[in-house]
Amino acid sequence: MYGIKGISGKVAGFFRLSGELSYFAGRYFTEVWKPPFEIRELLHQCYNVGNRSFPLVGITGFIIGLVLTLQTRPTLQEFGAVSWMPAMVGISIVREIGPVVIALICAGRVASGIGAELGSMRVTEQIDAMEVSGTNPFKFLVVTRITATTLMVPVLVIIGDVLALYGSFLIEHLKGNVSFQLYFNQVFDSLEFSDLIPATVKTFFFGFAIGLVGCFKGYYCTKGTVGVGTAANTAVVAASMLIFILDFIAVLISDIFYEL
């Protein structure tokens, strides 16, 4: 009896949370078109999300390229298919590994940061102070951050992809003496617009999800400093889960288009 109650409570909690998150997203789409537009704050947030995440994303992307090539090379060598390496790495990085891994890194770096920052502003009454001063805190804090992550995560993914491909090229160059031109010609020959467009479009959704969850958790933070920690932590977990769910949906949709 208790078990059923517990499960139904959790299911109800999940649907309530989903409803609240959907309402929060709806409020974003209502507010984003209304003036005043906080351009200065938006640029500041773009700088925060983009510039400050760049070193982490760059290093991670580069290492992914190195490791992927090093791990795959012996197997391809066994089948005499090393010449397929640029195409294989290119497709896997551009279509799947790059967007998902970079988005997960951004979830860890950005969603937790936003959750903790807004959470701390909530518990120290800074958001209330903004409201009392006549500024709409949702517009100033939430709309700018969600827009910034939606715009900057795709840019970070492109940078990460480029560095991953460069890392892969370095290994190929060292181990197989492949030239830069040959390597990248093979990469781009293997890629089509049908690979690039869905992969790029889904990164906007990943960015939106990261900003949305981070802001939602921080904006409604309660229970003092413990609540701030919880907001940061749950923001990362929820954003990561959302990224996987969105990726699954994106793959399903692009598969439908492939079949047409």
Next chain:
Amino acid sequence: MNKENAITPVFPVGKGKEDVVIRIKDLKKRFGDNHVLNGFNMELYQGENLVIMGKSGSGKTVMIKCLVGLMQPDSGSIEVMGKDITKLDRKALDLLRADIGFLFQGSALYDSMTVRENLEFPLRRHKERFRDRADTETLVLEALKSVGLSHTTELMPAELSGGMKRRVALARTLIMNPRIILYDEPTSGLDPITAKEIIELMRIIQARYRTSALIITHDVDCARVISDRMILLVDGINYAEGTYRELQRSADPQVKAFFK
């Protein structure tokens, strides 16, 4: 502990009904089963310093948050300068809020902004209000000078002491040239000397800017020095009302407990 035990309210000398700047009638607010405000009534007169005292959890902060529209009451009316704030739309409420300064308990300075930016922030939404006044720079310096901190413009809130933060928060309130100032525990968390300085500053400000003030405090010294009139809030109702001296002489055990 019922209303019959309460001391007869004192009508402030020289003030008539036309001078009322805030009128709260039968205010009720509950959170689940917790009835925080049970029909609170209050009038604040032009130029008056009204102190509201009560134990923790007696509903003081909830009342003051309802007063600026940060919380919606369950029932009752709140008139600020003749306007019922529970019925105002967002734009009208923001305009009215420009006339109300709010000093938060923890100062609520924006951590990511300098002192100058903290003071400039409320001006952004009310530019038309300051068309005839000096430029922003002069307003900021003027407000900081009035709290004795004109040298702190480029400092971050983290670089200020507790007392300095409270002063800067007061300057941020004053920059809007409000007609009413709401103080939420203005001396809490401060050492006795700094607390006295803040109380003195409140007196100076009241004399210079001719504001009406609603002060929520536990600090009996603060109430003695600053109050024209006091209300004791017990279990969500105005239990006793009068001048400091009248309440101090009260034989009611609940009232006496505050002055021990």
